[in-house]
Structures are given as structure tokens and as C-alpha cells.
Amino acid sequence: MGTSMELDGKVAIVTGGGSGLGRASAQALAAAGARVAVGDVDDAGAAETVELITGADGAAFAHHVDVSVAAECEALVQATVDTYGGVHVLHNNAGVAWPGRDGFAPDMDPATWDRIIAINLSGTFYCCHFAIPEMVLAGGGSIINTASSMAHLPLGGLDGYAASKGGIALLTKSMSPSAGRSGIRVNAISPGYVDTPMNQMIWGNDAVKHAFDLGHATGLQDAEEIADIVVFLASDASRSLTGAVLNCDRGWTAFKQPDLLREF
Numbered sequence: 001m002g003t004s005m006e007l008d009g010k011v012a013i014v015t016g017g018g019s020g021l022g023r024a025s026a027q028a029l030a031a032a033g034a035r036v037a038v039g040d041v042d043d044a045g046a047a048e049t050v051e052l053i054t055g056a057d058g059a060a061f062a063h064h065v066d067v068s069v070a071a072e073c074e075a076l077v078q079a080t081v082d083t084y085g086g087v088h089v090l091h092n093n094a095g096v097a098w099p100g101r102d103g104f105a106p107d108m109d110p111a112t113w114d115r116i117i118a119i120n121l122s123g124t125f126y127c128c129h130f131a132i133p134e135m136v137l138a139g140g141g142s143i144i145n146t147a148s149s150m151a152h153l154p155l156g157g158l159d160g161y162a163a164s165k166g167g168i169a170l171l172t173k174s175m176s177p178s179a180g181r182s183g184i185r186v187n188a189i190s191p192g193y194v195d196t197p198m199n200q201m202i203w204g205n206d207a208v209k210h211a212f213d214l215g216h217a218t219g220l221q222d223a224e225e226i227a228d229i230v231v232f233l234a235s236d237a238s239r240s241l242t243g244a245v246l247n248c249d250r251g252w253t254a255f256k257q258p259d260l261l262r263e264f
């Protein structure tokens, strides 16, 4: 018998929980028994996620956070402790990709670079900074950071995004030995291309969608399958994993991409 992936009694924070992968993760963590703090800069999206969870008899509350602001990350962690008594799981998921604004280094406004790094990379650091002491008090925990296939195999032309995700992958590895001393595991997920609002430029165009479909060994991904991996990483079933950056990308980074992709 394997170890259960149940999270009864656990408290989880999901940033960017108002949409896409974060919403699916918050729902899956709650379905596994965790009480969930849904942090997002989009209050309506976060409230909708909470409704979905409570409507399915789960426990969750919404909290406004801009993860690029350290004090707001601190307030999210404090609100979670005040509401549920501690923190055991942190899914750092909030992130932005701005094709068109982000680009090749000489063409990109430095302010765009700063903002992408502030949200994706610094936001991940800030939430770890404030949540880890609470996990220590709780006797241990699990952090799941959200990197990307682009941390391993950039498409090119999204230099800010790729650099932010590469930074998250290395931050994950670098934190793991120190965190491990307190019973805290730190892993990252690197999805391929998932059907979320972030990827409407892919899903909204049949030819582009077909090319991306061919680039994944077993076809395109949905948010729920990534959420299953988050629950696994949050649970003791993954106790052997820390400092891991998991390519959960249906093979996107495992083989040479079809030439068709070069057209886009």
C-alpha cells in the first residue's frame, strides 16, 4: 500500500489561485482535505475559486495579494495563520507571461523586465521568505514553486519570462538543503503548455494549437493534471522529493520539437 495523498488537517496557500493552474491547484488541494488560502491580485477570480471550493464542501478563503510587494506576501501568510492556525503547504503559482511586451533583450523595455522578475521570481522568494518560519513552527511543510518548460527549453523571444522561470528553478534547488533541516521540502513544477487564460494565443488559433499539440508526446495538457502533481508534491507520498524541478510537460522538453513550431 502506498502512502496516501490525503491532506486532512493541512493548510495550503496558493498564489494566483484566481485562474488557470492556481484555481485547479486550490480546488485539488481542498478536495484532498487541505484548507486553502487563495491569494490573487484579481479579487473576483479568487472569490470565484473560493465559491467553487466551498460549493464542493471544501474550506477556503480569498485574500488580495500582489506578490511583487513583500508586505502583501507577509499579510497573506499572516491572514492564513490568523484564519487556519498555521501553514503547511505553499504553492507559488502567481505569474505573468507577456508575449509582445516581453521579448528579445535589446527590444524589451527594462521596466517590463523589472515587472516580470518582480512578479514571477521575487514574488516566489517573498512568499517563501514569510511562509517558511510558519512551516518551521508547524513542524515541516512542502513548497511547490512554479517554473516552466521554458526554464529548461526556452522558445526564444520571451527573455524575461524564461529568465524568471530559470531563477525559480535554481531558487528551488538552492533553498532545499537549508529548508530540509526543518522538515520542509522545496520542489518546482515545469509544465509544458496548458489550456489556461495565459495561453489563449495558442488555444485561440487552430494552426498554432496543432503545432503545440505535436510538440507534446501525448498531446496538450489540462490544468487538472498539473494540479494532481501539486497534490502529490504537497503530500507525504512525495517525501523522497526535494530540490527537484519536475518536467511535468508530456514530453515537451524530452525530444526535438516539430519543425512546424518554427513557423510561429
Ligand SMILES: NC(=O)c1ccc[n+]([C@@H]2O[C@H](COP(=O)([O-])OP(=O)(O)OC[C@H]3O[C@@H](n4cnc5c(N)ncnc54)[C@H](O)[C@@H]3O)[C@@H](O)[C@H]2O)c1
Pocket: 015, 016, 017, 018, 019, 020, 021, 022, 039, 040, 041, 042, 045, 065, 066, 067, 068, 093, 094, 095, 096, 097, 119, 146, 147, 148, 149, 190, 191, 192, 193, 194, 195, 196, 197, 198, 199
Ligand atoms: N499555462 C501554461 O502553459 C503554463 C506553463 C508553465 C508554467 N506556467 C505558470 O503557471 C502559473 C499559472 O499560469 P496560468 O497559465 O494559470 O495563468 P493565468 O493567467 O490563468 O493565471 C495567473 C494568475 O496569477 C494572478 N497574478 C498575476 N499577477 C499577480 C500578482 N502580481 N500577484 C498575485 N497574483 C497575480 C492572475 O491574476 C491570475 O489569477 C504561472 O506562474 C505560469 O508562468 C503556466
